[in-house]
Structures are given as C-alpha cells and as structure tokens.
Amino acid sequence: MLNRRSILSAAGALAFASPTRARSGATLKVATFNIWHDRGDWSLRGPMVAETLRRIDADVIGLQEVLEDAATGLPNQARTLAQALGGYDVRFSSTDAADAPRRYGNAILSRRPVLASDTVALEPLDDFRTAVRTMIDVDGRPVEVVNTHLHHTGEGAAIRARQTRHLLEWLGEPTGPRVIMGDFNATLDDAGLEPLTSRLVSALPAGAAPTTLNPADGHAPRVIDHIFVGPGARVLSAAVSGDAGFSPRLPSDHFAVFAEIQLQV
Numbered sequence: 001m002l003n004r005r006s007i008l009s010a011a012g013a014l015a016f017a018s019p020t021r022a023r024s025g026a027t028l029k030v031a032t033f034n035i036w037h038d039r040g041d042w043s044l045r046g047p048m049v050a051e052t053l054r055r056i057d058a059d060v061i062g063l064q065e066v067l068e069d070a071a072t073g074l075p076n077q078a079r080t081l082a083q084a085l086g087g088y089d090v091r092f093s094s095t096d097a098a099d100a101p102r103r104y105g106n107a108i109l110s111r112r113p114v115l116a117s118d119t120v121a122l123e124p125l126d127d128f129r130t131a132v133r134t135m136i137d138v139d140g141r142p143v144e145v146v147n148t149h150l151h152h153t154g155e156g157a158a159i160r161a162r163q164t165r166h167l168l169e170w171l172g173e174p175t176g177p178r179v180i181m182g183d184f185n186a187t188l189d190d191a192g193l194e195p196l197t198s199r200l201v202s203a204l205p206a207g208a209a210p211t212t213l214n215p216a217d218g219h220a221p222r223v224i225d226h227i228f229v230g231p232g233a234r235v236l237s238a239a240v241s242g243d244a245g246f247s248p249r250l251p252s253d254h255f256a257v258f259a260e261i262q263l264q265v
Contacts, residue, residue: 048251062147078107093119160192
C-alpha cells in the first residue's frame, strides 16, 4: 500500500518527467457497477456482467460487492472480470485480512497505467466499508480515481456523512482531476452525501436517470450509484447500462453507470 505522500510523489515524478502535459481535450471513460457478489447464479451472471462492461468500454471501472471465497472455489470476481475483458490492472480493497479465505470489498480495474494506489477502511469500522483509490496516467497527466461503497440503511444518513467526511479527509486536497464513484446507497439529496455534493459535480444529476437499481429484484426506483467529478474535469456524457438485452435475468441487482469525462488544461 502507498500512503498519500507516495501517491503525490509518484504523480509529481510523472509530471516532471513528461515533456508535455495531457493534450487539450483528453478524455477518460469511467464506469461503476455493483456486481452483487455471488448472489443468484454467478456462472450465469458473470458473463453478463463482463458483457455489460465490454459494451461500455471504460478506461477505468469501479466494482462494488466483489467477493473471493476459497471455501466455494470462487476466485476474486474483479480479477475474473479483468481477465475476461483483457488489458486491465486490478486494485482490490477489503476489510478482511489479506490471507483470509473469504474476502469481500471493492475494486478498481484500469487499462490506463496505474502510477500508485491505496485503500482505507472507512469509519465507523464496524460498518466494514472501504475505499480504493488509484492515480492513473491519462496521456501524461495524473488523474485520481476513487471507488467506494457506503452504508446501506435508509436511516443511516449520519453514518454516510461520517464515511464521506472520512473519505475526503483521507484523500486530502486534490492535486489534479479527481473522480469519486461507487454505490453510495443514497440519492443525491441525502444529507449523508452533502460533503461530496457540495464540492463535486454528479455525472448523473437528479432526474437524469429513472433508477440504478434493478426493479426485477424488488427494488424501488432510485439512483444511488454515482460518479462525481471535481475541478479539472467536466462531464461530456453519462448513462446507465446493463438494464436491457439479457435473458432470463439481468446481470445484477444494480445497473452500471458510466461517464465520458474531458480533462481541462
């Protein structure tokens, strides 16, 4: 694991060594997808998840509810998907010990060069939530991409607020473009997301999509999977995927969200 100073040093070294900055208008496509760990028939759903991500064709992917379980012979699902897609580097975060037979958490897949990465267990620790961040190289420019999964109860806005504050404290002030994405288990008007919504722009503003939850699994329509973009970047387009074109069921109990982001000079 690299600490904040290591990440900044790596980013600074790249910027110093590069003869030119990222070209004006350089773009990055990102996606976030809660894959529902091994619920349902993963042997059926896994290829559907991979196909959804293949259609999106994102440079960086954030996955939530990623599982690996030695007892059932399930390899790390993020690594399985990366292998199926080809060309992606994987960074995985979990509150489970590195040598635990069963590990559950979040992952980032990147086909852009990964300069540095780090993970954190978010407070309160008994909620078992994590975040993973990577500093990636986009045409010679460091871009920070963060993936997380927050507290899930409807009455838990105070817990989400604590988690988002801890997340931002851990990240520190941005040194360049920053993207924070994941399953936040809350709509944009949730008080627990205010530390994020007051500073960052949502790729899917309120009303832009009817839901990111699969109604076929009994979920009421809500947009709780988000991509947030900070200064130094702007959203060109965003949409939901994985909500059609599969049978007999959809890939997950969530839909994927993706966005095309343009870096600004």
